[in-house]
Amino acid sequence: MNAEGYWQQSRQAVREKVVETGMQLFLEQGFDATTTTQIAAEVGISSRSLFRYVATKEDLVLGHLEPQGEVVATALAARPDGESPWDALRAALDSLRGPGYDEDHQLKLTKMIYASPSLRARYMDKRMSWIELLAPEIARRLHAAGAAGSVPEADLDLSARAIVGTSLTCLTLAAEKWAAQDGKVDLGDLYDTAIAAVRGRE
Numbered sequence: 001m002n003a004e005g006y007w008q009q010s011r012q013a014v015r016e017k018v019v020e021t022g023m024q025l026f027l028e029q030g031f032d033a034t035t036t037t038q039i040a041a042e043v044g045i046s047s048r049s050l051f052r053y054v055a056t057k058e059d060l061v062l063g064h065l066e067p068q069g070e071v072v073a074t075a076l077a078a079r080p081d082g083e084s085p086w087d088a089l090r091a092a093l094d095s096l097r098g099p100g101y102d103e104d105h106q107l108k109l110t111k112m113i114y115a116s117p118s119l120r121a122r123y124m125d126k127r128m129s130w131i132e133l134l135a136p137e138i139a140r141r142l143h144a145a146g147a148a149g150s151v152p153e154a155d156l157d158l159s160a161r162a163i164v165g166t167s168l169t170c171l172t173l174a175a176e177k178w179a180a181q182d183g184k185v186d187l188g189d190l191y192d193t194a195i196a197a198v199r200g201r202e
Contacts, residue, residue: 015053018043022060027108031061031116058122061113065126068096073133084145085138085160086195089167092134094188103183110179127168135160170194 040050076092139160174190
């Protein structure tokens, strides 16, 4: 391994340690009660150095959302062509509960997110950034389904973005209720209820 490769590997190892330590302290003490200075001290680096590995305190908790978005986008592209945009999105989002999914950890994480205004705002911002990842595939499905005949071609992108944005908002609201009910109701069922309320009878 050359020097550059070793440096990158070392940097990744420190970043993982920062995130792991931060998450442990957040879950033990609460997000707002834990300082970045405390996290840095636990890891053995300076506060300034900590921000070389993460841009914000919130990103210590929410860094997983970007790779998760890619997982959903890959799952969405793999859905059968004949599946409706809504059903394809539902199945793609369900891929997040695949192998390795820890419901207890997710429940603790979700409760923490909704307990902190700054963390919740950043979470929603990052989650809604998935629109850019998912809308092109939904637009393709709308076109393939013949929507172009009833919707101007130029409006397909807007329609796709509206569908994805609505789905993500429903997921966010469902997750909030799921956490409030201590995970005693299936998250997928809550999501379906929210979607049904938005779509009404078609």
